[in-house]
Amino acid sequence: MPVIECDPSAARDRLVEAGVSVEEGNTDHERWRARHAGGTAVAYDEKVVLQGDSARLRGLLSDGGGRAHVYFDGACRGNPGPAAIGFVVVAAEDGIVAEGSERIGRATNNVAEYEALIRALEVAADHGFGAVVVRGDSELIVKQVTGAYDTNDPDLRERRIRVRQLLENFEEFDIEHVPRELNDRADELANDAFEN
Numbered sequence: 001m002p003v004i005e006c007d008p009s010a011a012r013d014r015l016v017e018a019g020v021s022v023e024e025g026n027t028d029h030e031r032w033r034a035r036h037a038g039g040t041a042v043a044y045d046e047k048v049v050l051q052g053d054s055a056r057l058r059g060l061l062s063d064g065g066g067r068a069h070v071y072f073d074g075a076c077r078g079n080p081g082p083a084a085i086g087f088v089v090v091a092a093e094d095g096i097v098a099e100g101s102e103r104i105g106r107a108t109n110n111v112a113e114y115e116a117l118i119r120a121l122e123v124a125a126d127h128g129f130g131a132v133v134v135r136g137d138s139e140l141i142v143k144q145v146t147g148a149y150d151t152n153d154p155d156l157r158e159r160r161i162r163v164r165q166l167l168e169n170f171e172e173f174d175i176e177h178v179p180r181e182l183n184d185r186a187d188e189l190a191n192d193a194f195e196n
Contacts, residue, residue, distance in 0.1 A: 089127065
C-alpha cells in the first residue's frame with residue numbers, strides 16, 4: 001500500500017478543495033478517510049495510506065501533483081465522417097493511470113484530434129497532476145496550440161482556446177509532436193472505438 005508522508009490536515013483540505021467527500025476515521029488511530037475513483041485514503045498522524053485503485057488520490061495528495069505524460073489521437077472514417085478519440089495518461093510511479101476512447105459523432109480529423117486532447121487534459125487534471133508533457137502525432141494541432149501556426153477555422157480556434165484554458169490547470173506543461181509509432185496506444189484506442 002502506498003504511503004504519503006504529509007500533514008493530514010493539509011491533505012484533507014486538498015481533497016475537499018477537489019470535491020472529494022471526507023469522513024471521520026473508523027478507529028481511534030484514523031484521523032479521517034476518503035473514497036474517490038476506486039481508491040481509499042486513510043489518514044493517520046503524519047501520513048496517509050492509500051488503498052485500492054489510488055492513482056487519482058495519489059495525484060490529489062502529492063505535493064505539486066506529480067508529472068504525467070499525456071498521449072492523444074483522433075480518428076475519422078472519411079473527412080469529415082464518423083469520428084473517435086483515444087488518450088492515455090501515464091505517470092512515472094504508476095504507469096498508465098487512465099486511458100479511454102469514445103466515438104464523438106461526425107467530425108473532421110482535426111476536430112477529433114482536438115477533442116482527444118481536450119479529454120486527455122481533463123482526465124490529467126482530474127487526477128491532480130501538477131505538470132504534463134503532452135504528446136500527439138498531429139503536427140497541426142501541436143503547432144496551433146503552441147502558437148507556431150495560426151488557427152483560422154472557427155471550430156478549431158474554439159477548441160484551441162479550450163486546450164489553452166485546460167493547460168492553465170497545470171503548474172508546468174509542454175506539448176510536442178511525436179511520430180505515430182510513439183503514439184501507438186492512443187491511436188489504437190481511437191480506432192478501437194469504431195469497433196465498440
